[in-house]
Amino acid sequence: MNDTDSFGKGGDANGLRSNQENGFSNLSSLAQSEKAVQEFLIQQTPMQANDDHLIEFSEALRTVAKALRGSSEGKALAQAEAAEWKRRYELERCKNLELLLKAPSNGVCADESNSNGMMDHSAKSPRLHVQENGNSLERICAHEVLQDCEPNSPNGCNNKLKRKASFKLSWGCKGQTNDQHKKEIVSFESGNITTPDRSSKQISLTWESSPQTVIIFTKPNSTSVRVLSVEMVRWLRDHKGLNVYVEPRVKAELLSESSSFDFVQTWEDDKEISLLHPKVDLVITLGGDGTVLWAASMFKGPVPPIVPFSMGSLGFMTPFHSEQYRDCLESVLRGPLSITLRHRLQCHIIRDKARHDYETEETMLVLNEVTIDRGISSYLTNLECYCDNSFVTCVQGDGLILSTTSGSTAYSLAAGGSMVHPQVPGILFTPICPHSLSFRPLILPDHVTVRVQVPFNSRGSAWVSFDGKGRKQLEAGDALVCSMAPWPVSTACQVESTHDFLRSIHDGLHWNQRKIQSSDGPQ
Numbered sequence: 001m002n003d004t005d006s007f008g009k010g011g012d013a014n015g016l017r018s019n020q021e022n023g024f025s026n027l028s029s030l031a032q033s034e035k036a037v038q039e040f041l042i043q044q045t046p047m048q049a050n051d052d053h054l055i056e057f058s059e060a061l062r063t064v065a066k067a068l069r070g071s072s073e074g075k076a077l078a079q080a081e082a083a084e085w086k087r088r089y090e091l092e093r094c095k096n097l098e099l100l101l102k103a104p105s106n107g108v109c110a111d112e113s114n115s116n117g118m119m120d121h122s123a124k125s126p127r128l129h130v131q132e133n134g135n136s137l138e139r140i141c142a143h144e145v146l147q148d149c150e151p152n153s154p155n156g157c158n159n160k161l162k163r164k165a166s167f168k169l170s171w172g173c174k175g176q177t178n179d180q181h182k183k184e185i186v187s188f189e190s191g192n193i194t195t196p197d198r199s200s201k202q203i204s205l206t207w208e209s210s211p212q213t214v215i216i217f218t219k220p221n222s223t224s225v226r227v228l229s230v231e232m233v234r235w236l237r238d239h240k241g242l243n244v245y246v247e248p249r250v251k252a253e254l255l256s257e258s259s260s261f262d263f264v265q266t267w268e269d270d271k272e273i274s275l276l277h278p279k280v281d282l283v284i285t286l287g288g289d290g291t292v293l294w295a296a297s298m299f300k301g302p303v304p305p306i307v308p309f310s311m312g313s314l315g316f317m318t319p320f321h322s323e324q325y326r327d328c329l330e331s332v333l334r335g336p337l338s339i340t341l342r343h344r345l346q347c348h349i350i351r352d353k354a355r356h357d358y359e360t361e362e363t364m365l366v367l368n369e370v371t372i373d374r375g376i377s378s379y380l381t382n383l384e385c386y387c388d389n390s391f392v393t394c395v396q397g398d399g400l401i402l403s404t405t406s407g408s409t410a411y412s413l414a415a416g417g418s419m420v421h422p423q424v425p426g427i428l429f430t431p432i433c434p435h436s437l438s439f440r441p442l443i444l445p446d447h448v449t450v451r452v453q454v455p456f457n458s459r460g461s462a463w464v465s466f467d468g469k470g471r472k473q474l475e476a477g478d479a480l481v482c483s484m485a486p487w488p489v490s491t492a493c494q495v496e497s498t499h500d501f502l503r504s505i506h507d508g509l510h511w512n513q514r515k516i517q518s519s520d521g522p523q
């Protein structure tokens with residue numbers, strides 16, 4: 001029996017009661033019911049006009065109908081609001097899904113599992129809200145992360161909108177802190193070309209909510225690193241109340257020290273690693289530059305800020321002294337801190353034999369460089385290089401390095417490339433032992449795509465390596481395609497980016513160290 005029937009035919013209040021029990025989800029059926037009540041009353045009125053009870057009853061019915069209408073309208077409004085929120089939620093999920101699907105074309109493989117145990121966070125990109133600030137500084141801030149966790153995940157994640165420690169980044173050029181900041185890179189006001197925006201800026205990170213979770217990566221097989229990691233993990237937990245993640249190897253080491261380290265968290269397989277990024281606010285590295293490279297390689301999407309402690313021999317990217325780790329970490333956790341935003345390159349190999357799109361190999365992200373060399377072959381490499389489809393040159397020699405500016409002080413430097421400040425966006429194109437006197441290194445702009453191809457007439461194959469690791473063979477017809485990745489690595493500075501860079505080249509490489517001439521020579 002429907003609502004109309006209950007009033008139009010039955011004429012009793014049972015229909016109303018049953019509707020009330022059902023919650024009156026349908027407003028139009030309620031309107032029809034009210035209409036039916038009125039019709040019923042009109043029909044009844046001439047016959048029993050003097051019946052006071054009937055009048056009383058009809059008024060009671062009207063009051064009940066009115067009250068029900070009010071409540072169902074309220075419910076309908078609440079339902080509409082809930083539907084709107086659901087729609088927004090679905091939209092957000094779709095956007096995240098789109099990001100995941102787009103990842104391969106951006107250069108990151110959507111497949112989360114890979115043999116190197118690396119993190120894939122292409123689907124977990126935090127939302128960045130770009131805020132215009134009328135004053136001097138430009139800002140990016142606050143991110144929420146929609147977590148897509150496995151049911152029964154050991155870490156207890158349950159598909160909620162979780163909030164990582166939120167921070168904002170602000171940047172400005174020295175001496176220009178009061179200038180109006182413009183979004184355009186080049187302005188054509190009044191026919192004049194000006195560049196209000198400059199690429200290399202001092203960037204400052206300010207926490208908007210306190211960091212709660214850190215992950216520590218440590219150089220293996222080092223006693224001093226192991227001793228420090230034990231001490232640091234304990235301090236982070238007892239004095240700072242932070243959740244601490246370490247690699248499975250390190251967790252085993254900690255547990256062998258004491259079973260009281262069972263609060264330390266870790267991961268077991270690649271899938272779990274891929275869920276870590278949205279939970280981690282800060283990365284700490286204990287080791288040398290290689291450990292920073294290792295930590296960065298764990299994140300195949302966005303990377304939390306890294307605080308690198310120097311426990312190696314050179315330490316170009318590791319400005320923090322391990323002896324003062326408490327003061328350093330206190331200051332980093334308090335913020336604000338200067339950071340160096342280090343660009344990464346995304347590289348993928350296209351095989352001549354691959355007939356279909358899905359056969360392309362996993363995209364690799366490098367912080368230093370990708371190298372294409374002759375490997376074990378004793379022949380000269382023969383590499384055809386294109387920049388945005390324009391032919392650049394043919395590399396005949398030991399190979400070619402495509403380096404970031406952070407990597408400019410590593411292998412590229414040894415091969416004769418320039419040293420470039422890490423925040424200058426660009427790709428260094430540095431030959432290795434070229435068999436030509438005129439082959440000087442180049443620096444290409446950050447927006448180009450470089451393709452290096454082994455021609456079919458090449459005598460041997462070539463070998464690719466990524467930050468000095470993961471060598472792969474390139475056969476005749478295969479190509480490596482390389483461009484700037486959208487996910488830089490932010491490393492905390494001891495003072496600020498330029499100061500730290502100059503300190504590194506002075507202290508690390510003894511750059512241009514020469515005794516100063518005395519004044520007692522010819523005047």
Ligand SMILES: NC(=O)c1ccc[n+]([C@@H]2O[C@H](COP(=O)([O-])OP(=O)(O)OC[C@H]3O[C@@H](n4cnc5c(N)ncnc54)[C@H](O)[C@@H]3O)[C@@H](O)[C@H]2O)c1
Binds near residue numbers: 291406408
């Ligand atoms: N002839 C060379 O100079 C040469 C040869 C091979 C690899 N490398 C570099 O080694 C890197 C891998 O480092 P690893 O520690 O895993 O290997 P590793 O243990 O062989 O150490 C390489 C050395 O390069 C230094 N280094 C790394 N990145 C640097 C950077 N950005 N600026 C200045 N120095 C840096 C390290 O401090 C270390 O002393 C590669 O990315 C490559 O740049 C250099």
Ligand SMILES: Nc1ncnc2c1ncn2[C@@H]1O[C@H](COP(=O)(O)OP(=O)(O)OP(=O)(O)O)[C@@H](O)[C@H]1O
Binds near residue numbers: 313316
């Ligand atoms: N957590 C890690 N797991 C596995 N390998 C690592 C890890 N951290 C670092 N490595 C590797 O260990 C090697 C040495 O590390 P690292 O460069 O940090 O130390 P170092 O050589 O003593 O320092 P420096 O580079 O300053 O001379 C590197 O090849 C690096 O890739």
